[in-house]
Amino acid sequence: MDVVQFCCGLINCCSVTPANDGAIEYIASFLQERGFQTKILEFSEGENHVRNLFAKISRGQGKNLGFLGHSDVVPAGDGWNTPPFSATIVGDHLVGRGVTDMKGGISAFCIAVDKFLAEKNFEGSISFFITGDEEIGTYQGILSVLDWAVQNREIPNDCLIGEPSSFEKVGDRIYIGHRGSINARLIAKGKQGHVAQPKSFDNSLLKICQCITQMKAFQWKHDDLRFPPTNLEPTLLYTGNYAENVVPGESSANVNIRFSADYSSEEIKEILSSIANQFGISIEFRVSGEAYCCDDENLKNKLSRAIERVAGISPKFSAAGGTSDGRHMIKYCNVIEFGVQDSTMHQSNECCKTADLKILQNIYYEFLKNYFECD
Numbered sequence: 073m074d075v076v077q078f079c080c081g082l083i084n085c086c087s088v089t090p091a092n093d094g095a096i097e098y099i100a101s102f103l104q105e106r107g108f109q110t111k112i113l114e115f116s117e118g119e120n121h122v123r124n125l126f127a128k129i130s131r132g133q134g135k136n137l138g139f140l141g142h143s144d145v146v147p148a149g150d151g152w153n154t155p156p157f158s159a160t161i162v163g164d165h166l167v168g169r170g171v172t173d174m175k176g177g178i179s180a181f182c183i184a185v186d187k188f189l190a191e192k193n194f195e196g197s198i199s200f201f202i203t204g205d206e207e208i209g210t211y212q213g214i215l216s217v218l219d220w221a222v223q224n225r226e227i228p229n230d231c232l233i234g235e236p237s238s239f240e241k242v243g244d245r246i247y248i249g250h251r252g253s254i255n256a257r258l259i260a261k262g263k264q265g266h267v268a269q270p271k272s273f274d275n276s277l278l279k280i281c282q283c284i285t286q287m288k289a290f291q292w293k294h295d296d297l298r299f300p301p302t303n304l305e306p307t308l309l310y311t312g313n314y315a316e317n318v319v320p321g322e323s324s325a326n327v328n329i330r331f332s333a334d335y336s337s338e339e340i341k342e343i344l345s346s347i348a349n350q351f352g353i354s355i356e357f358r359v360s361g362e363a364y365c366c367d368d369e370n371l372k373n374k375l376s377r378a379i380e381r382v383a384g385i386s387p388k389f390s391a392a393g394g395t396s397d398g399r400h401m402i403k404y405c406n407v408i409e410f411g412v413q414d415s416t417m418h419q420s421n422e423c424c425k426t427a428d429l430k431i432l433q434n435i436y437y438e439f440l441k442n443y444f445e446c447d
């Protein structure tokens with residue numbers, strides 16, 4: 073089957089997290105027909121039911137290469153020129169929700185594996201881990217799948233993630249890691265009062281603004297140059313007060329910090345807590361993931377050689393970008409992330425050149441050959 077045709081079938085499944093609409097079964101039946109053992113892993117909590125897929129094929133002893141992807145997509149939103157869940161070819165582009173993030177990557181790997189199994193002898197295993205809730209990230213997706221994989225001894229040696237990683241051209245960038253991410257919520261308590269009577273109030277809004285300004289001005293160290301610098305951004309400021317003559321008694325704010333491996337989440341939390349303390353502000357944290365970076369030169373080399381051969385360019389290794397399920401997989405094995413361009417992900421009219429899907433498929437095929445050391 074052709075990669076574009078396969079991808080159209082997958083886009084036509086309206087799998088907005090946590091819905092599945094046949095997406096997991098679509099991939100499973102394709103792999104089953106090629107000799108894979110498949111297992112649908114459904115995990116539930118309350119109303120939340122998430123379908124995930126594990127599939128594996130083994131040919132003798134040898135390394136186990138994992139492919140990690142997600143079949144769920146973000147909601148369509150407004151502004152589409154074509155139906156988002158009905159794949160459409162417009163000129164030289166395939167348009168539809170999820171074509172870049174990341175049904176295109178899954179399709180390219182499925183078709184590459186199909187060709188690889190038909191044409192090459194290899195020693196080892198190929199495993200698929202397809203999750204159904206990456207865009208929301210509850211416990212019923214990758215975390216439950218990994219718990220299952222540990223219990224069943226199905227953790228691969230290395231893992232390729234097919235998320236969109238390329239920048240201007242397919243092959244120009246490989247993600248070898250990501251910065252860590254923490255969301256912090258600040259609450260400042262003061263005393264409400266009349267704006268004309270400064271002695272009567274304690275301005276919570278002023279306190280929280282000063283606190284955020286000081287957090288933003290903190291000089292983060294940047295010794296680990298594999299990562300972009302650590303950065304903090306305020307994302308929400310709220311007082312609930314719309315009266316022009318009232319000073320708010322309570323204000324709250326959210327900030328997000330993306331941090332390099334110069335810091336652990338604990339260290340970031342300590343620094344921010346001590347700044348918040350100076351202003352008498354309470355702070356709570358939610359850690360999305362630690363910073364990580366893959367140092368396996370051999371794995372990086374096998375992928376970059378495949379890209380050079382197919383696309384004729386040398387990829388840049390980067391640890392920028394947002395977080396992915398790689399932050400969980402990295403606890404168990406090497407992780408490398410490579411896929412099409414990320415420029416239209418989560419946007420309306422999400423699209424990818426059909427030629428780029430074929431290039432990606434060919435790169436994955438070359439990578440499989442390099443990984444299993446086939447001629």
Ligand SMILES: [Zn+2]
Nearest residue numbers: 173174206235
């Ligand atoms: Zn994604």
